[in-house]
Amino acid sequence: MALPVIQDAAPTYDALSILPCFRGIESITAITSGYSQACAKVIDGGQAFFVKSFVKGFVKGSDKDFDKDSDRPADCADDISEHEKTASAADNEMLFSLAAATAGISPPVIYQDSAYLVCRYIDGEPLSESQLTTREKTALALDLMGACHQLDVALPVLDMALVISELISALSGELSAQQEAQVKKLTGKITTGSKVGPLVPCHGDINFSNILLASKARPARHADKGIDTGKAWLIDFECCALAEKEFDLAMLIAVNEISQPDMLALLKQTPLNTFLSYGQYSDKLCHYLAFCYLINALWYLVYQHESGDKQFMPLARRQFALLDGLGFVDGSFEQLFADFYPGNEISC
Template sequence: MAQQLSATTADPARLIWQLCQSLEFFADHKPLLLKQLTQGNRTSSYQVQTDRGHYAVRHYGPAVLGVCRQQELRCQHAAAAAGLAPAPLCLNNHQRVLVTEFLADAAPPSVIYIRQHLPALAETLAVLHQLPVQTAMLDPWLYLQQLKKQLEPHWTAHAEKIWQPLITAARDLQYFQADPGLCHMDLHAQNLLLWQQKLWLIDFEYCQLADVVFDLVALIVQFELSEAEQQQLVASYRAARAASGAGCSTHLVEKLALAKVVYAGFCWLWYWQEELDNQDPRYKQAAAHCYQLLLRLIEGG
């Protein structure tokens, strides 16, 4: 529930407004409304309304593997300029705060909506992937090794059994020529917003140059697309790239199966680490789900 800021405001609301007041961006703003949108040990987000406007405020926890906030800012700036994302307005690394535009009345799209609008989503990705932002190129094999290293004290025989085909898939994927593009790398329902009959992207913390196949398999896995829907997504994506004058890899379809395995591995190891860090049963359940998905993909199911 939205909270009016007053002398009796609950501690979380007062603390986040105090944090906002420490930023020059909010100098001379008068607070009117603060509403918590998400809460987590690593990131919490808020809707902040002042006498000057509506804002989304994200408060980050400590450093996260693979995340550079300046890079996140540059990627979201480019996406906003292309009409794909809310504009970032202020980043303060010391206070670990990012302020962006707030899209009033926006909401995550339903699975049904996504499945009915795959061509539009493919066009959005095609634009994102061609944005001229320079970052390091994701090395899937190396990233899996980094995720595993964090988990070594908790590694099990079951994990080792599935690790070998996972790391092999990452190695085999490297045999194909990469199709680099600026990828979101965290596409799921909560990082998409439907606003004014258009899909918008949010949360660019993992955005970087990578093989574009990873954004496509993220949608396939997260929204459990059927074979026919997968074909529609890939065909629409190829058409959008061709229409812009930038073709894509001729091996895109061949890479999908390997990329699904690698992506599921990313998710499994990430959720496992989050479970250990946060002792949250939701992460445990998500890690177990990703593990089972990984098993099915490896077994060809």
């Protein structure tokens, strides 16, 4: 599982115009709704394309920009590890995108190389902005998650301890000794003692904002019924990994802050009840939930640290609060990390 990178500037006309998939670019519009690599909507020959750039960017915990004309960081000739990890993550994302597109759950891939991924642009709205209920959104997400787990794609195996370690490193100098010790204590509890089951290709970040509901043209005879929504498409595979299916489900629950009653109502349906034990979340799912709440909260802290943008502080606080609710370790993560979100600056 690769850590998401913080969004960089949109790809330029000069860079995109030389790609063989484009004949005459008419416009490039930056897509700024996400927090991953630079993305843009490109109009070429009257058709719309989604372009994701892997050319520049910095991995969380690194302030190295990458020169688009070089395979090495622009300002550090002897430190290539972060660049290699970014390139590897891009390769994994492209492989997953191709497999998902072939399976019909992700937009068709038009072109891809080591620097760019070009897909058909989907006109529609993120599931996060739709008027569907939480249970309806979750049901759609579960269907797409199940389809992901059937894909045939080679990915690195999720290493939970490594992911947490990288997040701690990204917050180097920001965490107190007590905070770091508590994170390591929890890491030990969630990474040991559980027998690993079958591994499947996992999306790793099935956030409702990573699902698009394509708009259908509204037939005139049905004008009074409002705009229909069509197919649901899954996008953004930068966190993909080979893992147990409980990991994907846990991240779906955690990142969307789905309440236990809403989730249990869906999981009690066959065949999803395999995630349950005596009508509640299974121990394995709870372990992955602890992992997901923790890495989400730490990533939000990293984002604030790297960018100075405090809009994710309430999200970090809520993830810590949800983590506390699992009762994996003594003490409160929400209170322990309170210095990152002082009460006089934000409210939850």
